[in-house]
Amino acid sequence: MTAFGEKLANANEQLKIINQPAGLPKFEEKFKQTGEDKLSARELEIFQVNIGKLCNQVCKHCHVDAGPDRSEIMTRETMKLCLDALSKSKIQIVDITGGAPEMNPNFKWFISELNKLNKHIMVRSNLTILIANGFKEYPGFLAENKVEIISSLPYYTASNTDRQRGEGVFDKSIRAIRTLNELGYGKENSGLVFNLVYNPIGAFLPPKQESLERDYKRELWNRFGLVFNNLFTITNLPISRFLDYLIESENYLSYMNRLISAFNPAAALNVMCRNTISVGWDGRLYDCDFNQMLELPISGNASKYIKDFDPNSLTNRLIVTGQHCYGCTAGAGSSCGGSTV
Amino acid sequence: METYYNPEDLPKFETMKEGSPELWNKFSDWYGAVFAEGALSEREKALIALAVAHAVQCPYCIDAYTQASLEKGSSLEQMTEAVHVACAIRGGASLVHGLQMKNVHGKLTM
Numbered sequence: 001m002t003a004f005g006e007k008l009a010n011a012n013e014q015l016k017i018i019n020q021p022a023g024l025p026k027f028e029e030k031f032k033q034t035g036e037d038k039l040s041a042r043e044l045e046i047f048q049v050n051i052g053k054l055c056n057q058v059c060k061h062c063h064v065d066a067g068p069d070r071s072e073i074m075t076r077e078t079m080k081l082c083l084d085a086l087s088k089s090k091i092q093i094v095d096i097t098g099g100a101p102e103m104n105p106n107f108k109w110f111i112s113e114l115n116k117l118n119k120h121i122m123v124r125s126n127l128t129i130l131i132a133n134g135f136k137e138y139p140g141f142l143a144e145n146k147v148e149i150i151s152s153l154p155y156y157t158a159s160n161t162d163r164q165r166g167e168g169v170f171d172k173s174i175r176a177i178r179t180l181n182e183l184g185y186g187k188e189n190s191g192l193v194f195n196l197v198y199n200p201i202g203a204f205l206p207p208k209q210e211s212l213e214r215d216y217k218r219e220l221w222n223r224f225g226l227v228f229n230n231l232f233t234i235t236n237l238p239i240s241r242f243l244d245y246l247i248e249s250e251n252y253l254s255y256m257n258r259l260i261s262a263f264n265p266a267a268a269l270n271v272m273c274r275n276t277i278s279v280g281w282d283g284r285l286y287d288c289d290f291n292q293m294l295e296l297p298i299s300g301n302a303s304k305y306i307k308d309f310d311p312n313s314l315t316n317r318l319i320v321t322g323q324h325c326y327g328c329t330a331g332a333g334s335s336c337g338g339s340t341v
Numbered sequence: 342m343e344t345y346y347n348p349e350d351l352p353k354f355e356t357m358k359e360g361s362p363e364l365w366n367k368f369s370d371w372y373g374a375v376f377a378e379g380a381l382s383e384r385e386k387a388l389i390a391l392a393v394a395h396a397v398q399c400p401y402c403i404d405a406y407t408q409a410s411l412e413k414g415s416s417l418e419q420m421t422e423a424v425h426v427a428c429a430i431r432g433g434a435s436l437v438h439g440l441q442m443k444n445v446h447g448k449l450t451m
Contacts, residue, residue: 158417200411207414211382215414 001244003069005110008244011295018238018248018323020112024256027325034265039319041287044311045275047119048095048336049074049082050289051107052281055099056129059152059165061199061242063293066099074281076106078306079330081283083113084192085309095276097124097289097338102138111145121157122148124336128169139176143183148193149337150232151177154201156219164201177226186228192202196229197338203251205262205331206233232338235259237327267333270340273319279306289336290327346400348421354401377385392427 001009008014024052031039053070055062085124086094094114101107114121123142130139138270153173154164161170177186177194185191196216200206213231220226236242238255246252278286283306286292302317333340358365376386387409394402410420 047346155416157416157418159418182354204408204411207384211378211384212414215384 001065001241003067006244008240008247009065011293014239014243015294015296015322017243017252022253022256023051024260024323027321027329028324030260030263030326031268031321031329032119033263034140034268036269037324039268039271039273039321041315041317041319042274043315044089044091044092044277046069046095046272046277046317047082047086047089047279048097048276048290049078049279050097050099050108050281051101051110052099053104054105055126056132057100057126057166057169059238059241060245061164061201063237063240063242063290065240065293070099072281073104074106076109078104078281078283079106079110079113081278081306081309082110082197083117085306086114086117086119088188089309089311091311093122094119094319095122095124097336100126100129102129102135108141111141111147115145120148121145122150124150126165127153127173130176131172131181139179139183139185143185143192146191148195149185150195152197152199153177153216154199155195156216156223160201163197174224174226177208177220177228178224181226192229195232196228198233199236203246203249203255203258204237205258206334206339208332209233230338232336232340233332233334234336235327235330235334237324237326239290240293256323256326262330263326264329264331264333264341266341267331267339268329270333270335271325271328272335272337272340273328276336277314283307285309285314287317290324291320294322294324296322348404351401351404382408382413384415387413388415388419388423392423395424396427396431 028038050064052073053064053066054068054073055064055066055070056068058067077335083136098104098109104124111121111123129135142315150174152165154161158170161173162168180186180194185192186194198206198212198216206212209231212233216231217228220228238246238252238259243252246255273287273291276288278289278292280292284292285298285303285305286296287298297320298304298314299318301318302313322328328334328340331339355365376383376390381389387406390402391406391410394406407420410423
């Protein structure tokens with residue numbers, strides 16, 4: 001959308017739409033059904049860092065609006081600030097996302113430095129980048145550094161995957177998974193974890209994670225002889241390109257009603273923002289990757305930039321919420337690690 | 342009333358409780374149990390429901406079980422095959438009655 005100068009590429013324009021009353025209950029009121037008055041953070045456990053919006057794919061549902069035209073990239077200086085912050089905190093998990101994080105020129109350096117800090121590193125890879133020219137040695141590099149890989153594969157057939165992620169993406173993804181499997185990724189006792197992510201290909205909620213994981217494992221093995229560890233089901237949030245799709249297809253209100261009618265207090269108590277901090281490409285801090293894309297920064301007196309990172313100020317902070325938060329609290333819940341209940 | 346079928350009526354299904362709460366509750370409990378994971382998965386049950394919805398030609402059920410099938414993880418290909426099964430049974434059910442026609446024809450003709 002940014003590439004085409006579309007109005008909805010602007011975060012404020014998105015917020016105007018999702019926060020319009022339209023007779024929908026406010027998330028902040030609904031959240032009180034949990035028995036808690038407001039959503040607040042707990043101790044930080046996950047450091048999620050978005051190292052750039054540059055990507056070799058243009059997926060229809062992408063909440064980052066990522067693509068080959070995006071120039072927002074984290075510099076090595078900002079990465080150094082992330083490393084400083086991590087070295088003085090107890091956080092053990094670093095979740096690297098993008099865009100295609102591999103396309104950041106300092107990606108390998110960052111991984112190597114994180115390994116020196118003995119952190120558990122997760123990379124959200126779109127798979128196709130791992131077999132692209134210039135990146136073919138990356139699977140081996142990730143394996144050497146024991147990096148956990150998490151990759152989207154919206155379905156176990158080509159037509160459904162390509163509808164969301166672009167023509168030919170499924171076949172390339174299968175080739176990339178084969179490469180990862182050959183390195184040991186996704187195989188029992190290899191120590192190399194490879195997880196897949198399912199996003200609904202449209203205006204509906206994801207299936208139950210366990211039952212869909214069974215289907216994926218059976219079908220990917222029977223059709224292609226491929227394996228993986230876990231499947232994470234993630235609900236599409238009504239922002240960015242998916243919001244554009246909802247409006248264009250006249251599904252916006254029915255989708256919001258679907259999310260709201262499926263509000264689950266147990267899922268609301270387990271949302272990922274409670275134990276995660278999200279770092280933007282420019283070093284700004286957010287409660288989650290979705291707030292980052294909506295340009296909703298951390299509130300109150302907590303640290304606002306990575307250079308001022310203070311874990312104590314971020315614990316117990318009030319989380320910035322909005323109508324988009326219904327996406328993480330519907331049904332079995334949704335997070336970057338899949339369902340939450 | 343402009344049409345007999347109105348999409349906005351579907352979410353009001355539960356108002357059928359008003360005339361007979363006891364019967365509604367029995368139906369509702371049984372309905373929920375029928376669609377719970379059992380020997381068949383929830384996904385398989387939603388596909389059967391989608392096929393039956395086409396056989397009984399219920400627009401409400403087609404709407405509800407298209408969404409349910411998607412939310413249980415079925416693809417368009419699987420849902421289309423389920424509809425074809427319903428159509429095959431409907432078509433086959435008509436055709437097999439041709440045997441009655443043949444029986445009557447056999448009795449009446451030399």
